[in-house]
Amino acid sequence: MERNGAGKTRPRRLLLCLDGVPHKLIEQAKGRGLFDAFGPPTRLLSPFPTMTNVALSAMLGASPPAGYESLYFDRTAGELRGGIRKYLGRRTPDKIPSSYMDDLDYQEPLPFEFLIYVAPDKIWRADMQRFRESFRAAPQTRDYFAFLKATDGLLHGQGPERLGIALQSLDKILREIQSYCGKETEIVMFSDHGMNLEENRRVSLALALDRRGFQVVIPAFGLCSYAALYCRDTDTIPEVARASVEVAGVDFAVYKDRSDVIVESQRGQARIERRSDPGGVSFRYFTGRGDPLELREFYDDFAPDHDWFKQTAGHRYPDAVANLYKSLFTPRVKHTADILVSLKDGYYYGWSPFGRLIRLAATHGNALQSSSNAFLMSTHRQLPSFVRADDARTFLM
Numbered sequence: 001m002e003r004n005g006a007g008k009t010r011p012r013r014l015l016l017c018l019d020g021v022p023h024k025l026i027e028q029a030k031g032r033g034l035f036d037a038f039g040p041p042t043r044l045l046s047p048f049p050t051m052t053n054v055a056l057s058a059m060l061g062a063s064p065p066a067g068y069e070s071l072y073f074d075r076t077a078g079e080l081r082g083g084i085r086k087y088l089g090r091r092t093p094d095k096i097p098s099s100y101m102d103d104l105d106y107q108e109p110l111p112f113e114f115l116i117y118v119a120p121d122k123i124w125r126a127d128m129q130r131f132r133e134s135f136r137a138a139p140q141t142r143d144y145f146a147f148l149k150a151t152d153g154l155l156h157g158q159g160p161e162r163l164g165i166a167l168q169s170l171d172k173i174l175r176e177i178q179s180y181c182g183k184e185t186e187i188v189m190f191s192d193h194g195m196n197l198e199e200n201r202r203v204s205l206a207l208a209l210d211r212r213g214f215q216v217v218i219p220a221f222g223l224c225s226y227a228a229l230y231c232r233d234t235d236t237i238p239e240v241a242r243a244s245v246e247v248a249g250v251d252f253a254v255y256k257d258r259s260d261v262i263v264e265s266q267r268g269q270a271r272i273e274r275r276s277d278p279g280g281v282s283f284r285y286f287t288g289r290g291d292p293l294e295l296r297e298f299y300d301d302f303a304p305d306h307d308w309f310k311q312t313a314g315h316r317y318p319d320a321v322a323n324l325y326k327s328l329f330t331p332r333v334k335h336t337a338d339i340l341v342s343l344k345d346g347y348y349y350g351w352s353p354f355g356r357l358i359r360l361a362a363t364h365g366n367a368l369q370s371s372s373n374a375f376l377m378s379t380h381r382q383l384p385s386f387v388r389a390d391d392a393r394t395f396l397m
Contacts, residue, residue, distance in 0.1 A: 011184040014135070014177065015145045015396060019052060020152030020364060022194030023373040025160055025167075032164075034171040035377070037178060038189065042167045042383040044376040044392060047317050048327045049226040049340060050193040052152070053097045055374070057332070059192070059392040062100035062123065064331045070097070071221035071351075073230045075335050080219060105193050106134045106146040106282040116153025117358050124150035132173050151384075155195050156223070159361035165170035178379075186380040188396060195362040196225065196345040196370040202250040203227075203347045209295035214240050221356075222366035223350035229253075238262070241339050249347030252292050252387065254324050261325050265292035272325050273302070281305045283321045293320050318372045326390075342366040 026041050046055045052067040066072050071083040089287040101107070108127045116123045138144050147333075148170075154163045174187060203228055206218050215232035229244065232238050241253040241264045252265035261272040268290015275282050284300040285295050298311050308321050326332070327340055343349065348363050364371040376387055376395060383395060 011186065012140060013143045014181075014185060014187045014196050016174075016187065016189045017056070017145075017147045018151045018189065019147065020155050020193060020195055021147040021167075021191040021199070021375065022370065023191075023375040024162065024194070024197075024370075026191075026375045026377070027101050029164065029167050029171075034167055035174070035189070036172075037183075037379045038187070038198065039379070039382055041375040043318075044190055044311070044374040045323070045385050045388050046193040046372050046374045047332060048323050048342065049224070049365050049391045050367070050370070050371040051224065051226070051365060052149075053066070053194050054332050055192040055389055056100050057098040058389040059190075059396065060100040060103070061393045062098045065097035067219065068226070068228050068333055068337075069219065069221045070226070071219045072333070072335055073141070073217050073219055073228070073337075075230070080217070080234060083221060094264065100302060103145055104147050105138060105144045107132050108147075108149050116150050117157050118152055120150075120158055124154055124263065125169070127391065128166070128169055128173060130174075134229045135177065136180065142240075148364045151191075155197075155362045157358050157361060160197055166323040168342075183379075186378060187377070188378045189397065190376040190392070191374040194369075194371045194373045195364045196366075196368070200225070200348045200360045200363050201249070201345055202245060203343055205244060205250070205341065205349055206245050208247045209240060212243050214243065216240055218349070220349065220351045223348045223360050223363055225233050225343040225345065225348050225363050225371060227341040227343070227349040227358060227364035229339035231338045234338065235368060237338050244339065244341050249343050249374070251342045251344045251368070253339050253341045254328060256328050261328055263324065264291045265290075267292045268296075270331045272316060272321055273301060274325055274329075277302075277304075277357050279304065283325065285306055285321050293317050293324075295320065309386075309388070317367050318369055318386075319388060320367060322388075323367065323372075338360040342368070344368075345370055 023043050033082045047058050049068050051068050058062050074081045112123050131146050209216050217230040218227055231240055237255050241255050244250055245265050252263055254261050254263050263270040269288050270292050271286045273284040282304050284302040287296050309319055313319050343366050
């Protein structure tokens with residue numbers, strides 16, 4: 001992170017990321033009078049799959065993580081790696097998924113990431129108090145970057161009401177910080193992704209594909225509304241994608257077809273094409289049958305990327321054409337899946353023991369508004385109504 005501007009070309013800045021807090025809930029919090037020193041919250045569009053390390057590496061221009069979660073399939077080794085061991089002990093270099101973590105002045109101790117499900121009240125209170133003390137002890141001559149992960153755990157296991165109590169506590173801390181540092185200190189607060197705020201049930205994706213005889217690796221870890229599929233035989237990718245969308249709870253699947261992306265769902269099939277023009281990048285959303293993303297009404301031929309963004313940033317699938325294309329053709333992770341599956345709100349895929357351990361009150365991962373709409377707001381600057389994750393660094397740094 002470039003910190004040289006603090007105290008030289010501008011006042012000090014506090015950058016604060018709240019893991020998993022959706023735009024909808026921060027708007028509601030402001031409606032109750034919280035965070036009144038901030039301007040209106042922008043919709044910060046999280047990349048698909050809407051997962052923390054994927055999102056923050058894009059938003060902060062950092063190195064891509066190995067996989068979508070701590071458990072991932074290593075293509076080179078041909079095996080699953082990571083998993084629960086990543087959360088045990090201290091944060092050693094192999095437990096740092098992306099270079100953005102090198103810039104953090106505060107993040108919760110590693111065991112907190114699991115303990116939030118066991119003792120949520122104690123953990124989030126301890127997390128916020130540690131952040132408060134760490135900020136006050138830090139040098140006032142440079143910017144400060146904090147990441148509060150307990151908010152994500154609260155929403156997953158406890159739901160919006162419990163998060164609302166935590167946000168009240170955070171509001172008090174930020175008011176104290178403004179009083180302590182002076183109003184010239186800018187606070188930029190944002191989240192990495194949103195959440196669907198409803199009870200979720202597990203999708204039997206692996207079992208369904210296994211019964212069809214497909215040899216597919218699907219890392220199962222967090223309880224999230226997406227799945228990453230790695231096919232043993234790449235020739236079966238289209239067939240596996242078509243079979244996956246027949247499973248209850250699956251919304252759509254995407255996979256590469258040469259330089260294009262195929263979108264497959266029970267609502268039909270579409271092709272996303274990209275080309276470089278003298279004036280920039282253009283996309284085409286071509287529907288062979290049906291309209292899986294409900295985008296056919298916008299353009300029937302190639303249109304500039306900025307036009308697609310303007311027309312569809314507030315869509316049910318925000319900025320879907322560029323977002324889904326990039327999910328397979330940009331290095332959002334080091335080991336990109338053959339097929340990415342987006343589940344419907346109210347469904348998750350993940351590790352079965354987790355599902356038995358907690359009541360899943362909310363989750364994220366899919367390409368719908370609920371998970372895609374993170375937030376971004378500042379005490380000092382007016383921001384656009386919508387900001388892509390890939391463009392967020394301008395406003396964060």
